[in-house]
Amino acid sequence: MDNDSHPDRTERLIRALIAATVVMASAALWWPVTANAARIKELASVQGVRSNPLVGYGLVVGLDGTGDQTTSTPFTAQSIAAMLQQMGVTVPPGASMQLKNVAAVLVTAQLPPFAQPGQTLDVNVSSLGNAKSLRGGTLIATPLKGADGQVYALAQGNLIVGGAGASAGGSKVQINHLSAGRVPEGATVERAVPTPLNQGEFLQLDLNANDFGTAREVAKAINTKMGEGIALALDGRVIRVRMPASPDARVSFMADIENLPIERAAPAARVVINARTGSIVVNQAVTLSSCAVAHGNLSVTISTTPVVSQPNPLSGGQTVAREKSDITINQAPGSLIQMPAGTQLVDVVKALNSLGATPQDLLAILQAIKAAGALNAELEVI
Known part of the structure; x- marks a missing residue:
């Protein structure tokens, strides 16, 4: 092998690297920059496709003496009596129930869009009475209702409380919050909520913020991708979109337009x-x-200094602190x-x-x- 070929190859390699660097530097000048770009799914939501809050009243049992004091929270004793009556156990009228291992709680959850019966939800459990801690408790079957009063889910399960505490002799130590917990996948959906995705010829996109420039850009991007006249900006927040006929085509249509990049307009000062x-x-x-x-x-600045007023000897006065x-x-x-x-x-x-x-x-x-x-x-x- 000729030794003179090594310098030539090195020189050719250096020239190639310089040329590549020049090409990349020039490309940075004309390549479109989308630093302020965002997708439609981050700027708007589909009208009617949203989560629904659910709420229910229930009982947490199995507490280690940290439940409600029934003397000051009578609704806990009433709830226990009603539950026992449904199970065939009759509590004598006027009976005093001093229960310390039961707590009345409020159970909340969010029903996501398109949730179907049989799917599970996470639920939050919060104490309503004067329970010291919900740690180690079990939530018994609690119906979760929507704004219309209908039952949409049923919650039950063991609580996870992210805290700990102890008290003795008048001293108390507590870490985090003990009167609220969470039950992962603790609720089962019993009823689905209909959505307008497959209803009507048009679908409405609602921008998260009122901005005419963003509404125009969203309609323009959809028309460029799907065809002229598909999207129409009605005002600074609403864009009306013409949808395909079949449900499968509508899902594909939404999957295509929700990822379209939009150049965001400058926000209001x-x-x-x-x-x-x-x-x-x-x-x-x-x-x-x-x-x-x-x-x-x-x-x-206010400074206070204690002063003792001492009476004269044999005067019969009293010493006064001022x-x-x-x-x-x-x-x-x-x-x-x-x-x-x-x-x-x-x-x-x-x-x-x-x-x-x-x-x-x-x-x-x-x-x-x-x-x-x-x-x-x-x-x-x-």
């Missing part, structure tokens, strides 16, 4: 404020006009700070950070900036 926790969330569309803000901290309070008010100087206009979120964050205010102070500052017309966003207090 909004600042969300939680007045209870002091949390502030600003989205990327918020802009700030030029303004000037002065902010000064005001603090009030308190002396000193109140101090400090107001820090607040200089006028000019906040430049910000057209990007990073500029708005820098401008707000320059004030050096706490989140609680920013609540009032943002409201004042909005009132002055310098905050180009909608304030929402939750």
Whole structure:
């Protein structure tokens, strides 16, 4: 083998790598970027295809002395008496039942769309009385009803409580919550809920947020994929879609359109404020006009010192303990700070950070900036 061929091959390899790098770099300039794209299934839901809440009242038995105190929760004793009567056991009227291993609970579940009889659901169990813990209990058969009063599922099973606790001699230790638990696959569906998927010629898609631009893009994507005139945007939230005739074709049709990518429009500028926790969330569309803000901290300090008033000797008075309070008010100087206009979120964050205010102070500052017309966003207090 000729040794001179090695440098030639190395040179050809380097040239090929350079050419590939140039091609990939140029492709990044013209290749469409879908960073803000989302699928239709993430932006809209089918009208009528939704889950339904179920609720029921039941009893948890088998507790280790941590159940309801029937003296203060009479409905637990009434429920036990009614259950025993259905089983053929008659409780004498006026009999006092001091039960500590039974708890009255509220059972909730979500019936998903297209759920059929025989399928299982997870249920949540929450105490209604003064039970100390539901740990180790068993939920007896509980009918779960919908908003129409019909029974759609039947729940029963052993509870899983993600906590533990112990108490003795006036001391108590508890980890997590003991008065609520969960029964995985604890309910069996007894009745199905009809859905409008196979009813009528049209199906309605409801956007999760009201936005005319997104509604137009969703209708445009469906018409491009399935044919002109298939989808029609009725307003900023509703898109009416013409569906095939057969149920199988409708399932295939929905499977095709729900994965269509949609270029999401820019969201409305909004600042969300939680007045209870002091949390502030600003989205990327918020802009700030030029303004000037002065902010000064005001603090009030109250200090109390115990003072003993001692009477003079042989005066016959009594020693009295009193308190002396000193109140101090400090107001820090607040200089006028000019906040430049910000057209990007990073500029708005820098401008707000320059004030050096706490989140609680920013609540009032943002409201004042909005009132002055310098905050180009909608304030929402939750």
